[in-house]
Amino acid sequence: MRSxxxxxxxxxxxLTSFAYADGVYKWKDRFGKTQYxxxxxxxxxxxxFKPPPITVIDNYGKQWTPTSASRQASQNTSTSARSSxxxxxxxSSLKIIAPKADQAIRANDGDVSLMIGIExxxxxxxxVAVFLxxxxxxxxxxxxxxxxxxxxxxxxxxxxxxxAHNNNIISSPAISFTVLRHSVLLNKNKKKR
Numbered sequence: 001m002r003s004x005x006x007x008x009x010x011x012x013x014x015l016t017s018f019a020y021a022d023g024v025y026k027w028k029d030r031f032g033k034t035q036y037x038x039x040x041x042x043x044x045x046x047x048x049f050k051p052p053p054i055t056v057i058d059n060y061g062k063q064w065t066p067t068s069a070s071r072q073a074s075q076n077t078s079t080s081a082r083s084s085x086x087x088x089x090x091x092s093s094l095k096i097i098a099p100k101a102d103q104a105i106r107a108n109d110g111d112v113s114l115m116i117g118i119e120x121x122x123x124x125x126x127x128v129a130v131f132l133x134x135x136x137x138x139x140x141x142x143x144x145x146x147x148x149x150x151x152x153x154x155x156x157x158x159x160x161x162x163x164a165h166n167n168n169i170i171s172s173p174a175i176s177f178t179v180l181r182h183s184v185l186l187n188k189n190k191k192k193r
Contacts, residue, residue, distance in 0.1 A: 024049045093119035094161055094172040101175040108182045110149040116159050116172070118143060125164040132157050152181040 026049035040046035
């Protein structure tokens with residue numbers, strides 16, 4: 001299985017390096033929305049664009065490896081028993097994998113990707129609720145959540161696994177992280193000088 005992922009990673013890397021050979025461009029379409037590609041439409045003012053570096057999460061692959069306990073639970077537990085009636089002890093671990101605790105993240109657009117580790121895997125009918133600065137911002141079965149347009153400064157995030165009746169089964173420890181974002185005020189001060 002690891003060789004399969006290695007082949008996919010090498011294929012992706014070669015395709016992205018091939019795309020960079022011609023260049024990546026950014027332009028506005030007729031509706032005013034920003035578009036990206038290697039060949040801008042003719043007659044459109046396009047500028048060269050260098051995508052930000054890819055974020056690598058330490059030990060990410062280990063989060064997806066099923067344990068013997070999760071395999072046994074999936075074989076022995078019926079779908080109906082996976083609901084809230086079996087919520088005690090259903091999960092051994094829930095944690096925020098990325099960003100890391102007390103990490104400073106440079107995100108001039110304010111977008112931060114959140115990765116959640118669940119052990120064993122999320123059961124059918126359950127969802128992951130994400131709370132940012134005390135407010136629920138997401139409730140879905142996805143372990144990857146995008147937190148868009150965050151303000152500069154410190155933020156706190158935690159997650160909960162909810163059953164089909166929206167009851168909390170387990171909560172992750174809260175972590176804090178800091179968003180480093182370009183200040184519009186700095187541009188205004190430079191223009192005045």
